[in-house]
Amino acid sequence: MKIAVCVSHVPDTETKVKVGSDGKTIDPSGVNYVVNPYDEFAVEEALKIREKDGGEVVALSLGGDANKETLRKALAMGADKAVLLKDDSERDSFAVAKGIAEYLKSYEPDLVLVGKQSIDYDNLQVGGLVAEFLGIPSVSVAVKLEIADGKLKAEREIEGAHEHVEASLPCVIAAQRGLNDPRYPSLKGIMQAKKKPIEEVDAAKAESRVKVLGMKKPPEKQPGKIVGEGVDAVPELVRLLREEAKVI
Amino acid sequence: MSVTILAIAEQRNGEIKKTSFETIRKAREIADELGGSLKALVIGNTINDAAKELGNYGAEQVVVVNDEKLTHYSTTGYTKVVSEIVKKENTGILFLSATALGKDLAPCVAARVDGAVAADCTELKVDDGDIVATRPVFAGKALIDVKVEAPVKIFTLRPNVFAAGEPSGSEASIEEQSVDISGDDLKTKVTEITETSKGKLDVTEADIIVSGGRGLKSPDNFYLVEELADVLGAAVGASRAVVDAGWRPHDEQVGQTGKTVSPALYIALGISGAVQHLAGMSSSKYIVAVNKDKDAPIFQVADYGIVGDALEVVPALKEELTKALGK
Numbered sequence: 216m217k218i219a220v221c222v223s224h225v226p227d228t229e230t231k232v233k234v235g236s237d238g239k240t241i242d243p244s245g246v247n248y249v250v251n252p253y254d255e256f257a258v259e260e261a262l263k264i265r266e267k268d269g270g271e272v273v274a275l276s277l278g279g280d281a282n283k284e285t286l287r288k289a290l291a292m293g294a295d296k297a298v299l300l301k302d303d304s305e306r307d308s309f310a311v312a313k314g315i316a317e318y319l320k321s322y323e324p325d326l327v328l329v330g331k332q333s334i335d336y337d338n339l340q341v342g343g344l345v346a347e348f349l350g351i352p353s354v355s356v357a358v359k360l361e362i363a364d365g366k367l368k369a370e371r372e373i374e375g376a377h378e379h380v381e382a383s384l385p386c387v388i389a390a391q392r393g394l395n396d397p398r399y400p401s402l403k404g405i406m407q408a409k410k411k412p413i414e415e416v417d418a419a420k421a422e423s424r425v426k427v428l429g430m431k432k433p434p435e436k437q438p439g440k441i442v443g444e445g446v447d448a449v450p451e452l453v454r455l456l457r458e459e460a461k462v463i
Numbered sequence: 464m465s466v467t468i469l470a471i472a473e474q475r476n477g478e479i480k481k482t483s484f485e486t487i488r489k490a491r492e493i494a495d496e497l498g499g500s501l502k503a504l505v506i507g508n509t510i511n512d513a514a515k516e517l518g519n520y521g522a523e524q525v526v527v528v529n530d531e532k533l534t535h536y537s538t539t540g541y542t543k544v545v546s547e548i549v550k551k552e553n554t555g556i557l558f559l560s561a562t563a564l565g566k567d568l569a570p571c572v573a574a575r576v577d578g579a580v581a582a583d584c585t586e587l588k589v590d591d592g593d594i595v596a597t598r599p600v601f602a603g604k605a606l607i608d609v610k611v612e613a614p615v616k617i618f619t620l621r622p623n624v625f626a627a628g629e630p631s632g633s634e635a636s637i638e639e640q641s642v643d644i645s646g647d648d649l650k651t652k653v654t655e656i657t658e659t660s661k662g663k664l665d666v667t668e669a670d671i672i673v674s675g676g677r678g679l680k681s682p683d684n685f686y687l688v689e690e691l692a693d694v695l696g697a698a699v700g701a702s703r704a705v706v707d708a709g710w711r712p713h714d715e716q717v718g719q720t721g722k723t724v725s726p727a728l729y730i731a732l733g734i735s736g737a738v739q740h741l742a743g744m745s746s747s748k749y750i751v752a753v754n755k756d757k758d759a760p761i762f763q764v765a766d767y768g769i770v771g772d773a774l775e776v777v778p779a780l781k782e783e784l785t786k787a788l789g790k
């Protein structure tokens with residue numbers, strides 16, 4: 216199996232977002248960037264499949280030099296190769312997916328793994344777009360995956376249920392929490408990753424289609440009131456919910 | 464040139480989802496502002512009666528595609544149908560709800576019809592003849608205003624944010640269309656659907672959520688959360704700490720790496736209010752917190768707080784609510 220796994224490089228979940236001077240993106244100063252958490256599930260799944268069925272895992276990231284750090288993490292976990300699809304501009308999901316799909320057209324993977332969503336712009340789009348650009352099927356929000364005899368079975372999380380999906384290969388799978396428990400890179404893995412080269416290729420050009428007009432902070436939520444302490448406060452809370460908030 | 468908006472209404476087991484009413488109503492408003500028209504699209508099998516209901520929310524015309532092969536969702540099958548109808552109706556604007564189905568379908572359709580998606584919008588307005596969408600990014604820590612520049616502009620609308628309004632009592636006219644579904648169109652096929660919550664409400668669909676965290680001390684105490692949720696007709700949610708500990712299933716997790724919710728009322732019991740948790744629920748209309756630590760960060764976002772032991776407060780709250788609601 217030739218498996219491609221896409222990893223994005225995002226501000227960690229602790230980040231306090233400040234609007235940057237252009238008024239359209241975040242101020243990157245002091246921000247700590249990490250591998251997109253969902254992409255760790257994608258990498259883990261790719262490695263598990265390779266361990267079972269053999270083959271090769273290539274990690275892809277589209278962006279600037281900083282993304283090498285994220286590729287390095289994928290290598291440290293155990294990916295065989297890493298490719299940086301170089302582009303320093305801001306791209307929306309459409310343009311990212313175009314760049315990735317163009318590269319994959321010549322790589323011809325049997326399976327493409329992505330994360331459910333990038334926790335920066337929360338788009339949940341790259342998987343579906345890449346699949347359609349390649350003319351192959353996709354399964355999003357996957358919490359279970361089984362590949363046997365060239366057939367793919369997955370479970371996809373929907374509201375209050377799981378859909379059991381059968382799909383043909385090649386296929387794009389978007390990983391959700393619950394799919395697996397990502398391994399920690401071993402010391403040996405980290406040392407080896409330092410030596411593995413990261414291939415650099417200019418990303419195929421593509422225009423962003425979702426244009427950002429401006430970024431703002433959401434209205435500050437005012438801290439409310441402490442109704443009281445312990446069970447004695449319960450009647451007053453219920454009164455407030457009924458008469459003031461009118462939500463019950 | 465007058466525009467037509469196409470809005471997808473979603474059915475499950477032959478019933479239209481509530482969030483589709485919200486999406487149709489908003490699509491109607493935007494269509495009126497643009498001086499255009501609105502058509503709804505429902506895909507499934509023998510769903511004409513349910514489709515007529517959409518008239519209640521402003522869709523006078525509903526395109527229905529009935530096909531036995533479309534009873535259950537199929538990414539490739541539905542992508543084909545929606546793309547064909549977009550082309551046939553010559554629409555440049557497509558609305559969907561940002562549900563599991565809408566989020567899955569939107570990017571696939573975008574690629575096929577030469578479109579692009581503004582995902583999970585929480586506000587839409589018309590500015591100078593064009594739609595400006597507001598969407599939360601960085602887990603709600605910032606908002607961006609965007610315009611879509613593509614032949615087909617696609618918007619997915621976050622559930623529970625837009626008002627469906629009162630049903631008007633008018634029936635939509637149904638126009639059946641057929642789309643050939645064969646071979647490659649069913650490269651993905653749903654073979655089975657297993658309920659994970661035994662008929663319980665999903666957090667993303669609930670008006671009220673009762674969530675529990677590590678402050679409940681043990682998985683055995685979660686019956687308290689469930690009972691309170693029952694009294695309120697609410698869904699049960701959880702913090703990641705209790706999901707990771709195996710006390711609660713993954714699909715109940717609220718937060719940055721869980722589900723994003725915006726119910727009318729969110730009750731956090733024994734949850735500290737870590738930034739990653741707040742990211743998933745701070746847009747709730749009202750937040751109640753019960754925590755024994757008066758300095759817990761959850762109180763920074765709570766409208767009403769009780770400082771105290773959840774194991775004592777929750778049973779009392781259940782009793783008081785049962786009385787108040789006359790159950």
Ligand SMILES: Cc1cc2nc3c(=O)[nH]c(=O)nc-3n(C[C@H](O)[C@H](O)[C@H](O)COP(=O)(O)OP(=O)(O)OC[C@H]3O[C@@H](n4cnc5c(N)ncnc54)[C@H](O)[C@@H]3O)c2cc1C
Nearest residue numbers: 676677678702703704718719720721733734735740755773
């Ligand atoms: C990459 C990443 C992603 C994450 N994503 C998420 C996410 O999606 N969702 C999420 O929830 N978390 C997420 N987290 C974890 C988050 O940082 C917190 O660890 C987690 O939310 C804590 O859960 P908790 O509030 O239940 O537990 P704790 O932080 O342990 O808080 C327990 C609270 O209960 C109170 N308490 C104790 N006993 C009682 C009692 N008897 N009665 C009342 N109160 C009591 C305590 O005062 C405390 O405030 C993420 C973390 C990382 C690093």
Ligand SMILES: Nc1ncnc2c1ncn2[C@@H]1O[C@H](COP(=O)(O)O)[C@@H](O)[C@H]1O
Nearest residue numbers: 221223277329330332333338339340341
């Ligand atoms: N710049 C990128 N480079 C590589 N993969 C990406 C990039 N952006 C997004 N992805 C992949 O697509 C998934 C979904 O991202 P998104 O659609 O942006 O929410 C992520 O979890 C990644 O696996």
